[in-house]
Structure formats: C-alpha cells, structure tokens
Amino acid sequence: MDAISYTSARANLARTMAHVCNDHAPVIITRKSEDPVVMMSLEDYNAMQETTYLLRSPANARELLESIAELEAGNGTERELIE
Secondary structure (H helix, E strand, C coil), X not given: CEEEEHHHHHHCHHHHHHHHHHHCCCEEEEECCEEEEEECCXXXXXXXXXXXXXXXXXHHHHHHHHHHHHHHCCCCCCCCXXX
16 A cells, blocks of 8 residues: 655645546555545445445354355356346
C-alpha cells in the first residue's frame, strides 16, 4: 500500500482518487502530529464490509472456507447463471 503526505494528497486529490478507484489500491495519507488515514474506493470498502459480515459467524466462515477448498480441489460444479 502506498503512502503519501496530506500535502501531496491535497495537491493531487483528483489524481489520487482516480488511482485509488481505478487500481483498487488504497492509499495511506500521513499527517504531521496526527494519526494517518486510509483513502479507499467505496466499492472496495463495501466489499470489505461484506466480507467482514460473512466471516463474523464462525459457522458461516467455516462453511465458506470449506467451499473454497472444495472448489480449489476441483470439486466444483459449473452452472449457468439465471438473470
């Protein structure tokens, strides 16, 4: 994850926001005498929130991890999506 200063972020705000959104690459913004912050796209933030929600339940987390392991072992079934 890249880190830039507050001054640089402010001077290049539009370019920094485009980079964060287009590359799905959060950026740490450092500040003098203050804690740093992270700039990330709303899409990435929402995905992180959904993942956190799905993994909050130990039973759900276990089921998801088992399903991923089965898929990686070649035990997946291909199906057509219904739109």
